[in-house]
Amino acid sequence: MLGGINLATLIASLMVAAVPILMAATGELVAEKAGVLNLGVEGMMIIGAVCGLVAAVHSGSPALGFLAAAAAGAALSLVFALLTQVFLANQVATGLALTLFGLGLSSLIGQGYVGVKPPPTGRLEIPGLSDMPVLGPILFHHDVWVYLSIAMVAVVAAVLRRTRAGLILRAVGENHDAAHALGYKVTRVRLLAILFGGAMAGLGGAYVSLVRVPQWTDGITAGAGWIALAIVVFASWKPWRVLIGAYLFGGISVLQLNLQAAGARIPVEYLAMSPYVVTILVLVLISAERGGRGGNAPAALGRNFHAAR
Amino acid sequence: MTPLIEIDGLSKSYPGVRANEDVRFSIAPGEVHALLGENGAGKSTLVKMIYGLVRPDAGTMRLRGEPYAPPRPSVARERGVAMVFQHFSLFDALDVAENVALGMENPPPMRALAKRIREVSEEYGLPLDPARLVGDLSAGERQRVEIVRCLLQDPKLLIMDEPTSVLTPQEVEILFRTLRQLSAEGTAILYISHKLEEIRALCDGATILRRGRVVGSCAPREKTARELAEMMVGQTLTPPARAERARGPIALEAAMLDLDSPNPFGVGLRGVSFQVRQGEILGVAGVAGNGQDELLLALSGEIRSPTDAVRIDGHGVGHLGPVARRRLGLVAAPEERLGHAAAPDMSLTENALLSGGPRRGLVARGLIDWAKTRIFAREIVEQYDVRTPGIEVAARSLSGGNLQKFVIGRELSQDPSVVVVNQPTWGVDAAAAAAIRQALLDRAAAGAAVVVISQDLDELLEVADLFAALNGGRMTKPRPTQGLTVDEIGLMMGGAHGMEEAHAHHA
Incomplete structure (x- = not known):
């Protein structure tokens, strides 16, 4: 116990709270590693949230809901891909537009579903492990998505670090002209990375509407997409640090609720803004360290590629 | 002996430009062949076609007697054609081994590759540490990465685009020794350079391009640098006059x-x-x-x-x-023309104002005197022979040489x-x-x-x-x-x- 807050419950609930931002940030990390800055994470998340809920309600299956959410997130990211990779639109402006579009569209789709509850997603009971004292409730009392989101981080880390596909992806994000000169398909690699980012953001959104809340209200993701973007920078584009960042920021949001419940006298707003303050601090620290090359950012991040050279 | 590569009637057009027209020449195994020409003569397009980056509109190539039309660079590499680029081909944030792996079709696992890099680089006198980040290497070392990347694939034809522009004279000597060693082993080298003395020292044959066409071929050792330059330009050159x-x-x-x-x-x-x-x-x-x-x-x-x-x-x-x-x-003209010396999307007039404003009195009480600015821009264009359709075109639409004349002219016309x-x-x-x-x-x-x-x-x-x-x-x-x-x-x-x-x- 810590000032009226149970630590075991706190850790268990921060793991749950971190899933949406962890998933979205993992997807965005891959897109940014390929040199694409997609600021539409929030929009893709909320589209995933509403489509996942609608699909789960109609099919009665949460798994189908998540699948639909991934498809919807990817579909919305395809709009971004078309604009930035084919028509070479500015990535920042397109990403912002995507977020606004996603928020509006989700409201429209969700009109008949406000307050509707989706079928519940079961928890994974692991015989033996779940009953352990302390560790059981913290680590082994979650739904499958908590574990899948961690597994995705491991997969992404391994692919980026150890496989040829990961090497090509990093090369494209580092110097698209060189990658093109060596014969790699810059646009195709980026397209796939954007789609992956969209699908992951969609899954993250669906976790909010299907598990965490679980029901539909307008603006349900409440800025989680922006936190996901901040986490990628905070993590200096390293997958395992994304996990740390997501749990840190997830922890802050849980703590904020718990502190309120415990009647602490810190204004909630301070905690609500703390993830961003931390990100700004990290950015400052990164750029203060010269030779750190702008904190490991992919050199071609946000730059459009045109092959006719 | 059948030539290693035969190029027969290659043509390539871009909107408004004929980059190559009916280009033909051939290279024997082990020959060091120079491609000579001014900027815009079509050298880059030609080697890009040989390397599979650009597809020709017409014409054929034969490699070791067999038809050769690479649809992409990986096919060219498989057939034994490798290329060392002038720029754009290394990744600063990746290490040497990763950079090499990216240029290979089927790279061995990283540890085996690192060992191969060490072996090959020592064999050719170009030592490299596979674990170092490319961004931390000197220009000469970066070039070694590119060359070693090519050598690991055992190329039959090595294309080198301006390889010596970033090297000291001693490094050039070492590069030439490596190239001669390769040529003695039977690898043909297609060598592009502006440095005519180097070409005379290194190359067995030369093909000269002007405006996308072959205008001649020669044995560079039998010509003077001056003669080679005049074949490229197609006119007699006068060296700058140096007054006391x-x-x-x-x-x-x-x-x-x-x-x-x-x-x-x-x-x-x-x-x-x-x-x-x-x-x-x-x-x-x-x-x-x-x-x-x-x-x-x-x-x-x-x-x-x-x-x-x-x-x-x-x-x-x-x-x-x-x-x-x-x-x-004090006036200054930086190296990078687009984006540093000139604003790419602004007109020549606006660019003239940007640096000429203070010394030519083009701005009075915060207001721009456009009439005076236009006169200034026109004066630069006329005095420095800038070939442009007008002074209202965007800076980026000028060719590199013309924009450079404009930028230098703009600075020198300010009576510095x-x-x-x-x-x-x-x-x-x-x-x-x-x-x-x-x-x-x-x-x-x-x-x-x-x-x-x-x-x-x-x-x-x-x-x-x-x-x-x-x-x-x-x-x-x-x-x-x-x-x-x-x-x-x-x-x-x-x-x-x-x-x-x-x-x-x-x-």
Whole structure:
């Protein structure tokens, strides 16, 4: 116990709270590693949230809901891909537009579903492990998505670090002209990375509407997409640090609720803004360290590629 | 003997440009073949077609007697064609082994690859540490990465696009030894360079391109550099006239100039000191990335320094910005034309205003005098023979050479007392380069102190009275250009960056 807050419950609930931002940030990390800055994470998340809920309600299956959410997130990211990779639109402006579009569209789709509850997603009971004292409730009392989101981080880390596909992806994000000169398909690699980012953001959104809340209200993701973007920078584009960042920021949001419940006298707003303050601090620290090359950012991040050279 | 590669009637057009028209030539196994031509003659397009980056509109190629039409570079690499690029082919944030792996079709696992890199690089006297980040390597070492990447694939034809533009004379010697070793082993080399003396020293045959067509072929050893240049340009060249000039008092002075580079991979300046008198030209040599950009920024005022570290006519100006320094008579033209010397999407008139405003009085009480600005822009275009449809076109629509003439002309037309230029003829064809050098000489004759920073040694030897070199951000003491030998220049530029010992082992 810590000032009226149970630590075991706190850790268990921060793991749950971190899933949406962890998933979205993992997807965005891959897109940014390929040199694409997609600021539409929030929009893709909320589209995933509403489509996942609608699909789960109609099919009665949460798994189908998540699948639909991934498809919807990817579909919305395809709009971004078309604009930035084919028509070479500015990535920042397109990403912002995507977020606004996603928020509006989700409201429209969700009109008949406000307050509707989706079928519940079961928890994974692991015989033996779940009953352990302390560790059981913290680590082994979650739904499958908590574990899948961690597994995705491991997969992404391994692919980026150890496989040829990961090497090509990093090369494209580092110097698209060189990658093109060596014969790699810059646009195709980026397209796939954007789609992956969209699908992951969609899954993250669906976790909010299907598990965490679980029901539909307008603006349900409440800025989680922006936190996901901040986490990628905070993590200096390293997958395992994304996990740390997501749990840190997830922890802050849980703590904020718990502190309120415990009647602490810190204004909630301070905690609500703390993830961003931390990100700004990290950015400052990164750029203060010269030779750190702008904190490991992919050199071609946000730059459009045109092959006719 | 069947030729290694036969090129028969290749043509390629882009909207508005015929890059290549009916190009034909062939290269024998083990031959070192030069491709000569001015900028825009179509050399790059041609080698891109051979390497599979660009598809020809018409024509055929045969490699070792078999039809050859690579749809993409990976096919070219499989067939034994490798290419060392001029720029754009290394990844700063990846290590040497990863960079090499990206250029290979089926790279072995990383550990085996690292071992192969060590073996091959030592065999050819180009030592490399596979675990180092490419961004931390010198220009010469970066080129080794590219060459080793090609060698690992056991190429039959190695294409080299301007390989020596970033090397010291000693490094060039080592590169040539490697190339001769390869050629003796039967690898053909297609060699593109502007440096005619190098081509005479290295190449067995040459094909000369002008405006996309083959205009001749020759054995370079039997021609003089002058003859080769005239075959490229298609006209007789006159070297710049160097009039005797009177030296005045010291116009520009740097004293123990110390500063960090704004670029994380850049090199800061360390204790740079020199003096240039009125009517004098100081040439600053050095391999790219040894502080040239930083020197220009420090002199132009884009990076500030302590007040007395930079002086114009004896006044400390280190704390002043570019506009204030312009008012005092110092003009500067940086290396990068698009985005630094000129705003790419603004018209020539607007670009003329951007730097000419203070000294030509184009702005009065915050209002732009467009009429005067247009006159100024037109004057530059006429005096410096800038080929452009008009002064209202965007800067980016001009060719590199024409924009360079405009940028240099704009600075020199401001009646400056100090001129600082970086790479004034980079990527500019021979005729325009001669015009630019002449303009710099004329300005010095009119009493300006001129600093020419350049990687082109021939250019510096042609225009400079004093010669200095930058190496790792330090500048050698300026010496009179007359009487300097190539060996002395090489030593001033920092020798071979450790390549010599490596080669001694091998020999």
